[in-house]
Amino acid sequence: MAPHVEKLIAEICALPRDDREAVQRAVSASLAQSDRPAITDEEIADEAYQRQLLAAGLISKIRLRRRDQQAFDQFTPVEIIGKPLSETIIEERR
Secondary structure, X not given: OOHHHHHHHHHHHOOOHHHHHXXXXXXXXXXXXXXXXOOOHHHXXXXXXXXXXXXXXXXXXXXXXXXXXXXXXXXXXXXXXXXXXXXXXXXXXX
């Protein structure tokens, strides 16, 4: 292991528990992203747009589009008993 890595690990171990957990989440997220396939130009543009919406306060967090086609294909909508949901929403707005 490189000396700078050992120093970094020692510094992380010296942090309070909450900070160590934050570092762990950040490293896990970074590793998860590195396992993802390459990002397309469309996804880059979508993320930039969502960052603008986040900065404007119109959304609370950035949600990247689902890239897992198999999960998308297996999606089944929730069935609602009674009249259509759209009718219920329109009635409640009146």
